[in-house]
Structure formats: structure tokens, C-alpha cells
Amino acid sequence: MSAFDLTAYLNDRRQRVDDALATVLLPDDAEPPSVHRAMRYSVMAGGKRLRPILVIAGAEAVGGAAATVMEAACALELIHTYSLIHDDLPAMDDDDYRRGRLTNHKVFGEAVAILAGDALLTDAFRLIAENAARVAKNPALVRDVIVEVVEAASTRGMVGGQVVDIESEGKTVAAETLEYIHLHKTAALIRASLRVGAMLGGGRADQLAVIGEAGRSLGLAFQIVDDILDVEGTLAELGKSAGSDERKGKATYPAVHGIEASREEARRLIGLAKDELAAFGAGAVPLCALADYIFERRS
């Protein structure tokens, strides 16, 4: 297991995701050009591609191939990108920079940014439907994959977390509220990425349950590490200024539990996820390495 080359794995999967993303977006000169430029600007801004890579790794864990899930992998990245564009709006987090570049609305204006987000969310469901129909033998699987993504992105998931996040700004939040925000805003879509990959990869119900539990732990750990990096990271590492959570009065793990307890909790969750993933044997080697990476990353 120590022989697994995570860097090579991430580079390869990220490249395949980037190539696929470039083809699923309409060209910049498609009518109307402004919104297509705005969509491509944010989607192709780089980033770790964590969610699409988790879709792929989820499929691989149950014996599926990356090629089986590429449209769904792209769809999860489109949904993530739409959420970033809308979160950055003046009415929400009011951020000027993202991944080291001006945010979407600073370049294209608020109206086009809102509509670009709407369009990315809309297009994501085409990709998921096309992928599921290509792989599925029955209509129920297509439905299940879409319902999985809807649950994770809706008020029961990501949007619900964002609402509570915004409504908690500048307030002292209880530990349970903080966990609600992180589980919904971040962990739900990370969990869904793994589950969708496993569903399309042919996973059984018991496998989906296990990978879902692991995804919840990984997703929560990911956001705790994000909170820690916002305190400890540098501008060069993060592509945005450190300390932005504190300036905005955001509910974070370090603010509620302190840095050391936050790091311990992230470590515990990563361990929990890896224990759960052990059920997949060799198929989960990439996922276990990804779990370590989520804890150790510097950006």
C-alpha cells in the first residue's frame, strides 16, 4: 500500500477530468457569449477537482472504471462551481478573490454570475442523466443517482448548510450548529460524489452504505482542515488571503474548538473513514491515500 503513488494518481485523474470538463462546456462564443465565458472562467479556474476524483475513486472502489463515470464526475464539479459562484456574490460572502483570481461577479457582473451559476446547476443534471442512462439497465438507477445528487445539493444538503452558514455569521454558534453547517454545506456533496461513483460503478447496497459513511467522515474532515488552513495557510498556498473566516465572523472549528482539538477531530474522522474503507480491500487504496491527503494538504 505504501507503494501507491498518490501524486501520479491525482495528476492522471485530474487531467482526465479537466479534459472532460473542457468538452462538456459550450464554447466561449456560443450565444450568448457572456454567460458561456463566465461558466468556463470559473469551471476552468483549476482547483483540486476533489469531487470528480471522488466520483471516479468511488467507482473504482467497487470495481468500476473511470470512463464509466466521467459525465457524472464533471456534473459534480459543475455543481461545486455553481455553489462557489453564488457563495461569492455580494449578497452572500462578498468575496473578490477565489483560487487566486477575481471572483465571477467581479469579472462578469452580478447578473451574469447568478445566471452562470444557474446554468451550471442545470447542465449538471443533463450530464448525470446521460451518464446514468448509458450505464443503467433500469429506470430506477437513473432516478436514484439523480435523487442522490438532489438530496446533497438541496436544502437537505448544501443549500441548507449555506443558509445556516450565512445566518450564523457574526454570531457565537453552538458546536451542533457548526457540525450542521459543515455536514450540509460541504460533506453532503463529498459523500454524494463517492456514492454516485459507486452507484454508477455497479456497487451493491451494502457497499453504498459503507462508502456513504466514509464520505460523511471525509467530507467533515475536509471542511475542518479547510477551517484550519484559513487560520494557518498563506496567500500563496490558498489563492486567497488567510484569516478571511475570522474577519467575516464565520462559524469554524478552530473558533469553536481551538486549533489543536480541530486537528485531532479531523485526524479521528480520517481514521474512521479509512477503517470503513478497509471493507473494499485493494479497491480502496486510492481512496485511503486520498483520505490522508485531505488531512495533510496545505491548500
Next chain:
Amino acid sequence: MSAFDLTAYLNDRRQRVDDALATVLLPDDAEPPSVHRAMRYSVMAGGKRLRPILVIAGAEAVGGAAATVMEAACALELIHTYSLIHDDLPAMDDDDYRRGRLTNHKVFGEAVAILAGDALLTDAFRLIAENAARVAKNPALVRDVIVEVVEAASTRGMVGGQVVDIESEGKTVAAETLEYIHLHKTAALIRASLRVGAMLGGGRADQLAVIGEAGRSLGLAFQIVDDILDVEGTLAELGKSAGSDERKGKATYPAVHGIEASREEARRLIGLAKDELAAFGAGAVPLCALADYIFERRS
């Protein structure tokens, strides 16, 4: 045919749609409450329920029953409502009133309004997927219904129309640009409503083609009549002040072609749609009456 009671038909179908909509939304006290109240506020604000009724009428035209398509009917209304919430935002049309009530962001704030729109769009795809999987014998139909809605709501449809609409404000627009805006912003979703109803109702490919053509004509006529009503209607009839298009410098048919030519074009399109719908015989009696209503309505 003159014996068809359109008022009774509309009342019955509207009531069934309203009942179904009330059940597909989470209750106002679901966590987090603000966004669920915001979603319900706009969805249950009334309105003609034209798009869901067209889904039902599309199914009926090919011999399907209303009960076969109720989730999809609701989904089309959720998508329409999301588009109204986002269109009304300060960064877009900046409207304070809609259907005689304060707009969503005036009541719930911009952040929650944006997120309520996002959530309605997201939830719509669950309803469509569930409906299609319930009716479909193969995965391809589920995919086709979703792709149909995505096309109509994306930058190739509604969002594309909204982008050009906003970018044309205060400018003199060519007749072709005006037609682009109306076909994309309004007609695309109306056309998709009919086609989705016909697809789920068991329509054949040739029937889908015909009903799609009729939907395009009906949708364009609907928006032209909307433009005329904005000039001629009263506050009581419209639930918003008349003349708002002119104040905002909106591209409209009366502004480009004059009132009389606009009315003539709407009449021509309605005739065209009814000619196309004749192919469905008795099954299209409600749709033909709806076509007349779209022309004659006062709000």
C-alpha cells in the same frame, strides 16, 4: 368543440396542481426554516399555473392522464418560480412586486432568495426523475425527459434568453434579437412543458415533434401578449404596475413592432398552433381552448 368548458378545466387542473405543489415542498418549519418559507412563499403565491397545466394537457393530447404527470407538472412550476425569484433580484430586473405581493428578496433578503431559487431548481430535477422512473420502461426515457427540461432551462433556453434580455436593456434591439429573447426566455419552457407531458403520457416521436412546434408558437404568442398587457393592463389585473417594461427599457414586441402588429402576430401564432394541434383530434380540445385563452387573457 364549443361545448368545452375551459374555465372548469382550468379550475380543476389548477387545483390539482396547487394540491400537489403543497405536498412536494418541505414544511415551513423544516430546517433551515427561512429558505423553506421563502420557497413556499413564491411557489404558493398563486399564478396561472400555465406550465404545469400545459404538462397535463400535453399528456392528455396523446391519451395520457393527469395523474401520470403530476410530479413533472410541479417540477415545471418550480423551475418557472425559481426563474422569477432570480429575475426579480436587484442585480437583474430589480422588481419589488410580483403577483401583487412583495418579491422574494424584499421579504427574505437577497441571500435567501438566491438560495431559495437554487433549491427550487434542484428539487425540480428530483420530481422529474421520480415521475419519469415511475412511468418509463427504459432508462432512455428518463434521460430524454431530463435532457428536454435541461435544454429548455439552460443557456440554450431560458437562461440564454434572460442573459440577452438583461444585456439588451435600454438599447434599441433588432427584431431578430427580440425574437431570440422571447423564444428562449419564455417559449422554451412552455414548449418543454407540452413535450414533457406528451413524452410521459406515451406520445410517439411524430406527436412530440408536432406538439413541440405548437408549443413554440404558443410560447412566443404568450410572451407577445404579456408585452401587450404590460402596456394596456391595469395594476389590478396584472398584480404589478403596467408600463414597467417601458420604464426599464425592456425589449418588447410593442416597442419594436407597435401594438397592432404585435396583436396580429400573436393572433397568427395562436392560429398556427391550433392548426398544428388539429393532428391530435379530440385529445387537443383543451389545448386549443388554452391557445385561445393565451390570446384573450387580461392578466
